[in-house]
Amino acid sequence: NLMSSIFLAITCLFLNKVFRFFKITLLLRACLILLFIFNPMIILYGANGMSEIIAICFFVATIYYFLSYLKSGNTLFLIGTSASTSLAIMTRYEMAALVPMIIGILIVSRIRINKSKKINKKILKVTEGELLLYGIPVIFTISIWILANWAIMHNPFYFINSVYSNTSQSSQLLNQSSYYRNLSHNIPSSFLYVGQRVIVLFPSFILLVAILPEIYSEYFL
Numbered sequence: 001n002l003m004s005s006i007f008l009a010i011t012c013l014f015l016n017k018v019f020r021f022f023k024i025t026l027l028l029r030a031c032l033i034l035l036f037i038f039n040p041m042i043i044l045y046g047a048n049g050m051s052e053i054i055a056i057c058f059f060v061a062t063i064y065y066f067l068s069y070l071k072s073g074n075t076l077f078l079i080g081t082s083a084s085t086s087l088a089i090m091t092r093y094e095m096a097a098l099v100p101m102i103i104g105i106l107i108v109s110r111i112r113i114n115k116s117k118k119i120n121k122k123i124l125k126v127t128e129g130e131l132l133l134y135g136i137p138v139i140f141t142i143s144i145w146i147l148a149n150w151a152i153m154h155n156p157f158y159f160i161n162s163v164y165s166n167t168s169q170s171s172q173l174l175n176q177s178s179y180y181r182n183l184s185h186n187i188p189s190s191f192l193y194v195g196q197r198v199i200v201l202f203p204s205f206i207l208l209v210a211i212l213p214e215i216y217s218e219y220f221l
Helices: 002-021 028-038 040-045 052-072 073-089 093-113 123-155 164-176 178-183 185-203 204-219
Strands: none
Touching: 002 028, 002 040, 002 052, 028 040, 028 052, 040 052, 040 204, 052 093, 073 093, 073 123, 093 123, 164 178
């Protein structure tokens, strides 16, 4: 429980850094962070001693370090991005979704910076260096995790197919509830379900969606 509350506090610090990156005023930053803290699910995960808030913390840290790297080009921030991603994956394996996202943005950002629009050796070398600097620690971390599962549980993919895995937990939920069975392979109903839960559990999401176009046009166009 103490660990959860500490990581919630650290998450708020990184959120403040992200908001400062976008030059959001102190008053608005305070309001956004309070909205985050008093979200019902964050109150729960910030005190229940489970892994969710730790994963959120490393996720927000990854976003902060990556944005800082894109702005400054300082490789220390890219190292921080890689370390945060690795720790996020070690906390919850679904955080591996960060890896293709960041790799894709790195490649696209290099294409946009290249004003000549021609692929040359310099751009290729820089992009290759960025991908190696970001990717090698992440690959090493995932490899260690797989080897640990293999050594301890005699199954390298125990975290994917064990009774504690997402697949197992989801199948139990489907067996226990006809409501969730109706969502299976039903994309419109699934989107509606997610939308309802987001609005109820994350009301500030509406505010963030409203300001996203302005943020994108200001900093990324």
